[in-house]
Amino acid sequence: MSRITTPFGHDSTAAQVIAGVDLAGRRAVVTGGASGIGVETARALASAGAEVTLAVRNTAAGERTAAGIIETTGNNHVFVAPLELADRTSVRAFAERWDGPLHILVNNAGVMAEPLNRTIEGWEHQFATNHLGHFGLATGLHDALAQAGGARIVSVSSSAHLRSDVHLDDLHFERREYEPWLAYGQSKTANVLFAVEAAKRWASDGIVANALMPGGIRTALQRYVSPEQLKAWEEFPWKTTAQGASTSVLLAASPLVDGITGRYFEDNNEALPAGDSEYSGVAEYALDPESATRLWEVSEELLSR
Template sequence: MDNKQIPLHAGFDATTTATEALAGRDLSGVQAIVTGGASGLGLETVRVLAGAGACVLVPARDPHQAQAALHGMAGVEVATLDLLDPQAIDSFAAAFLATGRALHVLVNGAGIMATPLLRDARGYEAQFATNHLAHFQLTARLWPALRQAQGARVVCVSSLGHRQAGVNLDDPHFLHQQYDKWRAYAQSKSANALFAVELDRRGAAHGVRAFSLHPGAILTPLVRHLDLDDLRRVGALDDAGEVNPPPQSGFKNVAQGAATAVWCATSARLDGLGGVYCEDCDIAALVADDSTGPGVRRWASDPVQARRLWVLSEQMTGVSFDCDAA
């Protein structure tokens, strides 16, 4: 397997903010869609992209709540989308395509983490269905607009949590094994990274490049399902139950957490590149499977595994994702 995970040493680090990662770039004329753009890291991503002149569309399950969160941001629109509803994904994408607009940036950032066992109407495990399959289908449906941009980027928000497990292609929905909320989350994040690998391989000839990333550890609404033991596990709380400040926990603030997504979406340093996993506004190193530190594991960057996941995703969604189709 060729190793594309070669850091660029771009001059940023874990303290870089999204505004700093943008580096003053003018995004006038850029159309972006940011899932999860009404809260947490997505909200900051939208704020920075729109502040630089981009037009940003934010799909949200609760559009009224999203409009309140995004109030006052120029160039930002809200539309209805429930990622656990395949028909809603198709309707959202069809409505966007009907506008005739090209899509320059798609940030697949919405997600859920470490939930109790939940299944969608198809019987699919909710973390895999929301974090991966929904974004696979959304990207497929928006493909004509991405191609039309003649230079688009798809940014898949993964996580360092991928290090806990790869994708179980034989039983991704925990039908024949005991459900583990953290392993389910980990496989969905490995799937995000693998999707970027195969999407970039297929899309590069059409000017569409794909990236995945670990934003860093940040306390956002994503942690809503975690109990006190879970919060201690991820380093958010000390033994006394008090919140660990960033110097001890290693957590980022929201502005820092959104930086790598903005960098992947806009940085000229990534021109001509793609299919890589990034962290701290740089391409991450490929590390050993048993590593406990940063970097991407083999199972989340393996092109063979990525192709197998692509085929499985087509089967599960019923979406034939033909990147050569106009």
């Protein structure tokens, strides 16, 4: 497969990427759409005429965000729905309430490097939120995505996936010492593997799925990061939220990537294989088809209990 490149890069904004794109008649869901790059992703999609639903934990914040998007875009088809990704009941309820086709699903919400926290099932919270919640949401919405014809799933991963493969023998740190960044890295690798497997399983339904690294953006996602770590990142090439949302918007809406599926992007281009850098490229294990299949099967089994 040849590498996919576009005219856009590190500094491109979501507005630049979506300029000239018409999404009238398309329906989109953006998880975590009330904060960080989720807001700008939703704003860009709405600016192109899509109906956008912000799937959020805090519906009051979601309503404020929706009002702001409506005001800035003139598109009044921006809605809010409750979603707690770490709660299987909430995920299932969202999917069951959805009616009609869904053209774009942006799995954007996440938690990063938090202290050890477990769900009521005993699942490690970052893996449960970042991967299992989005996996359950996507599979629950599969029929709506298939009904749309040409639907796109976008999974927001991270360069942190380079920190850890998925440890299928101990996903929830029951036998190994918990380390926040390893847990985060594992969940972000899972986001990529989900796209790899969804691309294969759902190709016949006309559904494409890709993953991406949005770049470094200063948002509430870093609330658990130590002051020492933040200081160490001072020289990092940070992006604005509008720049950080651009690759999500590219994969969600741009005709430049029509039919592209099962790949990992950064800075609006398909990523190269990871080299020595801990901040760029894609790990071979994150694209491994056998690992992707095993993770899908394990995820199905966990959510069926």
